[in-house]
Amino acid sequence: MKVLARAGAGPLSAAVRAALPCLWRGKYFSSGKEPAEKHPVTPMLRHLMYKIKSTGPITVAEYMKEVLTNPAKGYYVYRDVLGEKGDFITSPEISQIFGELLGIWFISEWMAAGKSTAFQLVELGPGRGTLAEDILRVFSQLGSVLKNCDISIHLVEVSQKLSEIQALTLTEEKVPLERNAESPVYMKGVTKSGIPISWYRDLRDVPKGYSFYLAHEFFDVLPVHKFQKTPQGWREIFIDIDPQVSDKLRFVLAPSATPAEAFLQHDEIRDHVEVCPDAGVIIQELSQRIALTGGAALIADYGHDGTKTDTFRGFCGHKLHDVLIAPGTADLTADVDFSFLRRMAQGKVTCLGPIKQHMFLKNMGIDVRLKVLLDKSDEPSLKQQLLQGYDMLMNPKKMGERFNFFALLPHQRIHGTDQQMTARQSKRSSSPVAGFGALSWR
Numbered sequence: 501m502k503v504l505a506r507a508g509a510g511p512l513s514a515a516v517r518a519a520l521p522c523l524w525r526g527k528y529f530s531s532g533k534e535p536a537e538k539h540p541v542t543p544m545l546r547h548l549m550y551k552i553k554s555t556g557p558i559t560v561a562e563y564m565k566e567v568l569t570n571p572a573k574g575y576y577v578y579r580d581v582l583g584e585k586g587d588f589i590t591s592p593e594i595s596q597i598f599g600e601l602l603g604i605w606f607i608s609e610w611m612a613a614g615k616s617t618a619f620q621l622v623e624l625g626p627g628r629g630t631l632a633e634d635i636l637r638v639f640s641q642l643g644s645v646l647k648n649c650d651i652s653i654h655l656v657e658v659s660q661k662l663s664e665i666q667a668l669t670l671t672e673e674k675v676p677l678e679r680n681a682e683s684p685v686y687m688k689g690v691t692k693s694g695i696p697i698s699w700y701r702d703l704r705d706v707p708k709g710y711s712f713y714l715a716h717e718f719f720d721v722l723p724v725h726k727f728q729k730t731p732q733g734w735r736e737i738f739i740d741i742d743p744q745v746s747d748k749l750r751f752v753l754a755p756s757a758t759p760a761e762a763f764l765q766h767d768e769i770r771d772h773v774e775v776c777p778d779a780g781v782i783i784q785e786l787s788q789r790i791a792l793t794g795g796a797a798l799i800a801d802y803g804h805d806g807t808k809t810d811t812f813r814g815f816c817g818h819k820l821h822d823v824l825i826a827p828g829t830a831d832l833t834a835d836v837d838f839s840f841l842r843r844m845a846q847g848k849v850t851c852l853g854p855i856k857q858h859m860f861l862k863n864m865g866i867d868v869r870l871k872v873l874l875d876k877s878d879e880p881s882l883k884q885q886l887l888q889g890y891d892m893l894m895n896p897k898k899m900g901e902r903f904n905f906f907a908l909l910p911h912q913r914i915h916g917t918d919q920q921m922t923a924r925q926s927k928r929s930s931s932p933v934a935g936f937g938a939l940s941w942r
């Protein structure tokens with residue numbers, strides 16, 4: 501953990517991100533069953549009702565996609581939804597330690613994979629850019645380690661508003677941003693530490709070079725299809741207009757099988773299942789890239805290993821929110837099914853995890869980093885907030901158990917050559933990958 505101590509020069513003022521308590525999105529909520537007191541007719545509701553009246557009930561996946569990322573009215577597209585003033589809070593917004601440890605993870609993987617002369621850091625759904633900012637600060641502080649490496653940053657973001665906030669957080673004001681709304685690379689600039697940074701709407705547009713990929717609370721916003729087991733077999737859940745109440749939506753069951761049923765497992769034992777084909781497509785893309793060029797992907801989210809059923813839920817103003825009420829004003833999310841992600845990797849890469857957030861951060865040395873920050877701080881209120889942030893991230897009853905880490909790595913990173921494997925097996929049994937085992941520097 502020597503390097504963590506060196507990274508301790510980070511600005512303490514940045515250590516505290518949010519006055520607690522704010523609501524984190526991992527909280528579980530069974531959807532659509534709450535009594536609806538008010539049904540404000542939002543522009544999104546009007547749009548959806550028009551769509552349903554013209555073409556019939558829509559899948560939950562179509563509903564989620566429209567509500568969250570419709571280019572004209574989507575929840576994420578035109579506002580800052582994170583933080584105290586937004587609808588929910590995420591780990592990087594709670595404590596700088598989170599992003600710093602992830603920065604260490606990428607450097608540790610870069611070193612273990614042979615210190616390539618260049619790499620791309622690609623973040624999916626970067627929110628306010630806070631996580632990337634903390635990671636880049638670690639890269640700067642460990643500049644002597646990374647000095648011969650050409651780094652570039654690539655952000656995949658569909659939200660116009662959030663991409664503007666990311667640019668404010670991450671880029672050098674004196675260097676004007678290049679913008680081209682028509683191009684797959686819709687914005688380009690230079691970070692405060694002089695690293696080239698580019699924005700895309702789709703992962704497939706990011707150059708296929710040697711890359712480290714990061715997705716924190718990204719997969720849970722991708723649209724899910726929902727299925728219910730019935731005496732007639734699996735039936736997909738759709739969303740329709742309630743014939744009893746004007747301007748109200750309701751869940752209905754499809755009368756017969758639908759194409760998305762192909763994603764269900766033949767031996768499925770649950771009676772309600774959520775599947776996310778978009779997550780499958782992204783995992784396949786990541787796996788192919790990593791198998792071809794090396795690198796790694798680190799995915800952190802709340803989720804389960806193919807065990808949970810109805811996890812579709814909404815958040816608004818730090819409160820749980822009925823998913824069908826006032827669409828477009830609340831965040832929608834569903835737990836990530838890590839067993840599905842593993843299946844979609846199709847054996848092209850090695851999947852590690854899911855491992856609980858508190859174990860991953862412990863393995864990455866969060867206690868040492870917290871101690872460094874506490875020792876540096878003279879202000880009791882700052883110390884108190886650091887401890888509160890640590891508790892929020894690590895407490896098994898808070899984010900510690902609900903959030904998980906999952907990684908995709910080239911097979912040779914884990915299995916190495918036969919010789920390396922024998923040497924490793926004789927030394928230890930835990931994972932050679934930091935976070936999934938103890939962090940060690942070679």
Ligand SMILES: C[S@@+](CC[C@H](N)C(=O)[O-])C[C@H]1O[C@@H](n2cnc3c(N)ncnc32)[C@H](O)[C@@H]1O
Binds near residue numbers: 569582591662
């Ligand atoms: C829940 S926020 C998480 C933000 C950030 N990673 C954090 O942890 O603070 C989800 C992020 O994904 C973005 N997003 C949502 N759907 C997306 C999509 N289909 N493609 C790219 N980005 C998307 C949102 O705009 C937002 O930046």
